[in-house]
Amino acid sequence: MMQGERELGQFLLLVFDLLGIFVFALSGGVLAVRKQLDLFGVLVLACVTAVTGGIVRDVLIGAIPPAALADWRYLATAMLAGLVTFRWCGLIERLRNPVQLFDAAGLALFAVLGTGKALAFGLTPFAATLLGIITGIGGGIARDLLVVRTPVVLQQTELYAMAALIGSGVVALAAAFGLPQFPAMVVGALLCFGLRFMSIRRGWRLPVAGTRE
Amino acid sequence: MMQGERELGQFLLLVFDLLGIFVFALSGGVLAVRKQLDLFGVLVLACVTAVTGGIVRDVLIGAIPPAALADWRYLATAMLAGLVTFRWCGLIERLRNPVQLFDAAGLALFAVLGTGKALAFGLTPFAATLLGIITGIGGGIARDLLVVRTPVVLQQTELYAMAALIGSGVVALAAAFGLPQFPAMVVGALLCFGLRFMSIRRGWRLPVAGTRE
């Protein structure tokens, strides 16, 4: 029964990981279509956006070879998302700011999952929080650098790294206090997504930023 | 005698690896001269273009420290190529599109050699194919990012990552079916170079790209 629970937990982690891959790849694919790249450019940008954060995390915690290279399902999922974007780009474009929305969902999923994997590899809650942030923002940074624009993470007036920090921090704090991990991941992901979403839609910002003239 | 054959094989691999370093470094050097960088900038760009792909591959397969840092001959070769470009840039410029040509040769050599090294480190044919592509395109991406231009790999109408995929895939498939590696590498490299060459000279593209409006 515990065996069954563990298998269920690992299955759920895989499902959410692939979901994060999918939505991040969509954000990369939409940007590539906007920049008028051809099919292969769309696929490459979708894959880079989806797996870079996780690969950097795996390298930093010593999980070699990285999951995104060892397991074909990750890149297959990213490519599927790239194909979807390429085929139905008109439909996706009609949604308001879809790049930012998918990006926010990917950020939330990757931040909490990255923190969880770092904890599983024995890192401290502090380091695991950082690795969650890196997992979350790495793909978006690589995506933006490849099309030569300033990464979203540095753009003014948006809570981006802060959202990832809160999502990762909830998971790391739960681990530090011995609380169950899965509910902490759900709470962390919802907080991260909600914060990012409100930042985009309602213009939420860091209060401190207002202190500059 | 088998000892002699193994030594010959390793010697040939080293020769082709250094050849890949040399032509990739030329492509970086030519771009640096065009951007009017000084001698050190030319050397840095030549080295970065030549070794980044291999270093990323070595990090991802756990070959630490990476060959390009542990063995002085790699960077010495890249610097030699940088000096050659700096001295005879006028001559090299007169050739038609030399950056792209050297880049295509480097892509082909690195894709097959990167796949071979990943297989030698026990990775699956799927992961080895990806690592071959990364070895092939990593240096060019770093080169383009350093001079702040969109990487060639994402530019429209060119078969770039696709060429690397085919070169790497041939080597990985040969390994999966237990076929000898060296002929597979030769075939893979020729296919990759030929595809990239025809894409540049004849405007070959992905047929699917034409399905967009």
Next chain:
Amino acid sequence: MMQGERELGQFLLLVFDLLGIFVFALSGGVLAVRKQLDLFGVLVLACVTAVTGGIVRDVLIGAIPPAALADWRYLATAMLAGLVTFRWCGLIERLRNPVQLFDAAGLALFAVLGTGKALAFGLTPFAATLLGIITGIGGGIARDLLVVRTPVVLQQTELYAMAALIGSGVVALAAAFGLPQFPAMVVGALLCFGLRFMSIRRGWRLPVAGTRE
């Protein structure tokens, strides 16, 4: 007593490492303020500038997880520098070219410390020199790429990578000849900083660069 000396040595190394983190983070923070990023952007750019070189070095020598993630003092120092820049940016701006000055100090400290750590991990003097250069220039490259400008290391008429090479080379040569490491680090850092400083203030360049028309 030898125990006491070793502890003193490690304490001094940590102090200088954190000093390098601080000045590099200042250079990142000043650039972020200039680019009108908000508080979080300033903190992110300060941290990225301060720790990227060291993280890349640690990955390449197999020191996993990297010191900057495992030890909270590194990022705390970088964030403190980011806050200082954000609060007193007017004061810092009035200094002449403060980004370049802090950058030069960080370059010198990181080049010699990176070389020292690589030697301590058993790498050859050749590889250790390269890793010192990477430690020194990595953060600045990441900083410049994030704000989408050509990295300082490639800008014309400046001795940048050359300064790092000389600083690292002194430490590596001292190790190769069995000379004591700490004085070599001091000499190497002073040479590196002095060369970079004179390059900025007096326009020192590579003599070979003058041979181009």
